[in-house]
Amino acid sequence: MSTPITHASFTLERKLSVPPSRVFHAFADYESKKKWFGGPPEWTQGESSLDFRVGGRETDVGGPEGGFVSTMHATYHDIVQDERIVYTYEMLLDGERSSVSLCSVELEPVGGGTLLTLTEQGVYFTEEDQVAGRKEGTEGLLDALQAYVEAH
Numbered sequence: 001m002s003t004p005i006t007h008a009s010f011t012l013e014r015k016l017s018v019p020p021s022r023v024f025h026a027f028a029d030y031e032s033k034k035k036w037f038g039g040p041p042e043w044t045q046g047e048s049s050l051d052f053r054v055g056g057r058e059t060d061v062g063g064p065e066g067g068f069v070s071t072m073h074a075t076y077h078d079i080v081q082d083e084r085i086v087y088t089y090e091m092l093l094d095g096e097r098s099s100v101s102l103c104s105v106e107l108e109p110v111g112g113g114t115l116l117t118l119t120e121q122g123v124y125f126t127e128e129d130q131v132a133g134r135k136e137g138t139e140g141l142l143d144a145l146q147a148y149v150e151a152h
Contacts, residue, residue, distance in 0.1 A: 006124040008131040012096045014142050018149045020107035021083040023114050027085055027105065028147050037141060038062060039070065054079055058089075067095045068094050076105035082133055099134070100125045118142065 016023055026032045030050040038045065039062045046061030046069070058074040074089035085105040091098050101122040120138065124130045128129040 003125060006131065009119065009121045011117060011119045012132070012135070012139060012142060013118075014116045014146055015148060016057065016116060016146055018113060020109055020114045022149050022152075023107055023116060023145070024082045024085075026145060028079075031077070032148070036144040039064075044136045052076065052079070058087075059130075062123065071095070093126075098126050099130060101134075114143075116142070 026036065030052075033050060034048065038060065042064060043062045044065050046063075048060050051054075052058070052059045054076055058072070060072045060075070061069060063069045071092040072089055073092075074087045076085065076087045078084065078086035084107065086103070088100065088102050088146045090100045099122050101120050103118065103120045106117045106119075108117070117136065120134070122131070122134065124134075
């Protein structure tokens with residue numbers, strides 16, 4: 001019998017001290033995104049690409065030296081300059097699909113800064129509960145994004 005699937009959603013918010021245009025650029029520009037999006041410092045980076053346009057794809061492969069390989073393949077479905085990004089992505093662990101998600105990133109100007117709202121709806125294909133780990137990992141990525149955009 002196949003492993004049962006788990007459906008889960010979460011929403012995260014960050015108040016950033018920079019305008020939406022700077023946050024949007026950090027998602028849209030490959031060189032900028034590589035500075036905040038990825039695994040921990042000890043991970044080895046594998047294949048990486050970003051075609052940031054509606055219908056474009058993104059790939060990011062990496063993992064700890066000699067350990068598992070984490071692969072992310074994304075497709076962009078809706079992009080509104082400085083306002084929102086909607087994409088789907090699948091995660092694979094050692095070549096086996098572990099989840100498929102729909103994600104939206106909304107950028108709202110607040111004062112001189114930005115309210116970023118990320119909402120993810122996922123389907124998880126493994127026995128272990130990935131939801132808490134995915135939420136924690138996404139929080140870490142948003143922390144890295146915030147540190148990057150506020151320092152540059």
